[in-house]
Amino acid sequence: MPLFTIAKSENKNQVQYAIHVDERCAPLGNVPVFAYWRMLEQGPARTEPLLDREQPAYGLYSQSVTAVSGSGGKVRMSLRAVSARPIEIETWRDPKGECQGSATLLIAGIMARLFNVYVKLKWPFGVEYLLLQGWSLDGTQVVREVLHP
Numbered sequence: 001m002p003l004f005t006i007a008k009s010e011n012k013n014q015v016q017y018a019i020h021v022d023e024r025c026a027p028l029g030n031v032p033v034f035a036y037w038r039m040l041e042q043g044p045a046r047t048e049p050l051l052d053r054e055q056p057a058y059g060l061y062s063q064s065v066t067a068v069s070g071s072g073g074k075v076r077m078s079l080r081a082v083s084a085r086p087i088e089i090e091t092w093r094d095p096k097g098e099c100q101g102s103a104t105l106l107i108a109g110i111m112a113r114l115f116n117v118y119v120k121l122k123w124p125f126g127v128e129y130l131l132l133q134g135w136s137l138d139g140t141q142v143v144r145e146v147l148h149p
Contacts, residue, residue, distance in 0.1 A: 021101070060077060108143055
């Protein structure tokens with residue numbers, strides 16, 4: 001189940017973060033969150049795994065399942081690139097019976113549902129800035145914060 005993406009200034013490809021869930025919509029196993037490439041420049045359904053050399057930029061720093069119930073669960077995770085900024089993942093079953101998930105973190109001092117991180121790359125190497133983007137918990141506004149490495 002998809003949670004959020006990282007897009008970068010270099011091309012249209014994105015890193016997609018997702019979570020494996022069981023039939024109860026609860027996190028599956030001890031490390032349910034994973035990342036992979038959506039190779040949009042090669043087609044809408046094309047995916048590839050992250051390479052070992054890409055782990056420092058896009059990989060997971062940590063994750064732990066913090067709650068499991070009969071209708072969902074919670075995972076606390078962080079990305080290597082912003083390891084001091086924890087992300088809370090919550091999964092649940094919606095009224096239609098489908099599994100849903102969201103990633104929540106502090107963006108510009110406001111708790112928000114993360115949907116995208118934009119990475120502005122620096123030429124020839126490095127990162128100029130990260131732009132965190134999420135919806136306020138009440139869903140009324142997009143919240144943004146620029147992080148400089």
